[in-house]
Amino acid sequence: MRFRRFATFALVMALSTGMLLPPAPAQALFESLSIKDEKKMGREFDAMIRAKMGVVGDPLIDSYVKGIVDKIVAAKRPMPFTIKSAVLANNSLNAFAIPGGYIYVFTGLIASAETESELAGVIAHELGHVSERHMARRLEKSKFVGIASMVGAVAGIFLGIAGGGDSAGKLGQALVMGSQAGAQQAMLNYSRSDERDADHVGMNSMVEAGYNPNGMPQMFEIMQKKKWFSGGGDIPSYLSTHPGLAERIGYLKGRIKRMPERFTQRKDDNTRLRRVQAIILAKLTPADAALGKYKSKPESEYTALDFMGRGIVLLRLKRTREAEQWMEKALAANDDDPLVLREAGRFYYKTGQTAKAGMLLQKAVFKDPKDALALFYLSLLQAENGDYNRAIPTMRKVLAAVPEDAEVHYYLGKILGESGDDFGGYLHLGYSELYLLHPRKARAHAAKAQSLAKSEEDKEKVEKLKELIQKKTQKGS
Template sequence: MRFPLAIFPALLAAVLLVLAPAVTARADLFGGKMTLRDENKMGHDFDQIIRAQQNMVGDTYITDYVAGVVARVVTGKRPMPFHVKSAVIANPLINAFAIPGGYIYVFTGLIQSVTTESQLAGVIAHELAHVSQRHVVSRIEKQKKITLLSTAGMLAGLLLGVAGGGGNAAQAGQALVLGSQGVATAAMLHYSQEDEREADHVGLNSLVKAGYNPEGLPQTFQIMLKNKWYDNSSNMPSYLSTHPGTEDRITYLNDRIARMPKSFLERKDDNTRLNRVQVLIRARMSPANTALAYWDDKEESEYKPMDYVGRGITLERLKRIDEAQAAFEKALSLAKDDPLVVREAGIFFFKAGQADRAAALLQKAAIMDKDDAMALFYLARLQAEAKQYAEAARNMRKVNELVPEDWEVHQHLGMILGESGDTFGGNLHLAYAGVYSMRLGKAREYMQRARDLAQTQEQKDRVRELEDTIKARAEIRK
């Protein structure tokens, strides 16, 4: 349930070693053609690699918001050949990408950079158009001889910006997939101008059909270009490195939009949820001093309750606990029945060691939003500390259902179950904690303990499922 910002260039190596053999075998088997089933399998494998190597956001308030925007965009794309699945990556780069099979990933840096939901939806619509139009798959199919290196190069090239943001790490990634044999060409590492034009066209259509303001798409590209021109930091939009011809595409999009009915351009977004998500991202994931400067520069007369929450989170990160508490008290005085305000105040008081105050707030937040993983996570930890193991296990299991691959959730659930006397369940979940934190030695150690404790057929089946999961993760590490 934490939000680190490290980036893992090893993603490229993992793609090279794991994904390409399966794609190659299937493509050769079908004479270079890939079916929707092949694409789904490719997407699933790729998703496992990404989740193992990248820092996935586990706060359901953030991920549910993004999923809602994605789902709305998909309504404008029917029929869509895939069930679209979204995830949020904790990374300050302005980026997003989609892969075959309908998997789409949005970076926190992109969410933070937009000013309207239509802008965020525009990028999502564009990315999903690459998937629905099968641009990546078509490139694979056009190769008469699909080799291990060229296939991995095409797919990994779309993620060069993910791994390195267009800097030295990206160059290293390119050398990794191309340097040793030079089978793939640099041109295969980028969408073509034709691909981009089609994705812009199809994406704009779906954006309009979904009820968004079409100006959101070119506006986001303009935001990216502005960052490219004026920002030489690590936050430069890596999105631009894998999506060529942005300036010409802005002109094309604006020309199309100018011919649309005026009513489309008058559509207004409700940006309330977006702004609340942005507060969480800024406060929790931006450098603390940078985040505090944002709230210091804002007139307090303009503060909303969530601004006090964001300020409080930031001050707590800076160990200015008294000031942080004052900010949370102010937020509660203004919005004592706002589930997100209550949740964040509860988390603060948990970290500040004020268990009774934290428990009351987290219990209230969990009642108001029964699917808030963060509220339930900290509530379960408080209950475990009070030795209320049945309640703690029930709530942590609910968190595990909401965020199934978070290693910290499995870690705490394993400890809760072990302390309650369920040693089989405790060892099983501690093994999963090892899997999802990529500490596979620990995972095997706890798996063996769970195997020794398994008595029922159901328990034995669960150990076998765990073993299969460990084997799959081990392949990613090779």
């Protein structure tokens, strides 16, 4: 069952990035893929992606990307799906969409954008694929592709790129051997048609949303310059088998020349982008590379976010004493910025200075009551102090913001158990295992919760968990 899940996931990932498929005169995989089918497929793959691919849980990053997505969706013609977005911790310049209206943006893409319009251009392009249902059409056309050869080839390509180790690469090479000849050019031509369509539909929506249309070709130029799309990253990277960037940049610039100046002269407010990039650089970029970037900038030009980021990187490198010095410089530069307060609070929590951590985290939450990460660490601190009456409601606020986060369910379960609420503890541990795609462990915790249920309300909660386990198990089988 685990291999079938991986192979299916690899198939959709490859399709969503335009990977070429081998031909085989076998039975149809799909004759017609309905919107209902796409929604079901999307929910299943989204669960796997969230469990296996390092989804970023920082609300600052998530809410920023969601805001861009929502803005573009609102400007488009009616979409066939409700769009859901997530950010994946990966340094590739990548974004992709899967069936059912799910879009994923890589941190590497966000970090490399110079303006919000550039980031919006790639997001708008991916939403163009969604609105035109290119994925459904590609899957329908794959009726000329044998199921076994298709899954084998795509899983092989995926393993060869993502496995990292020598054995994974050899396995990938073995799976894909002999299966890529034949209809590749036809599939490439089809992909060219899709990409051109998504470019133009995406540009329409980003212009309507108020962005500068130059952002789309400018982002493609950044991709072309860095050439990360040709081999970097953990999974097949954006545009690796798509039509040439030079061609696309050319026809997009030609179209922009015919637009009114009121569109091409639009200015971006990149304030939020810079804050998000500061967090990505400090937390999600390889530590040595991030430190090198900070060192290349004169300290006289540092902002509070630069001081903060350098402190975070030094802590990652276990240079705690130096890290504290930079965190203090960040607070001295701006001790009213909720992001600086949150990260300084997290630093002092992680280094065991709980009194100072508590003060900073409380101030961060006061400044930004919706910051789920600040609330999360504040709850942990309250629990460590034995203040369960405050820790539990605080963690429940976090859960309300991220209801399917396995880590939040785990810590809420742990805190509830420590407080004496064994029923609630096992219930949330069950949810944690469920969202980690561990149904057997989830069932075990649900059984323990059921044995402790006292009221009808408790029993209903257990039944809800069991039904969800059953539902997700059926999807994954």
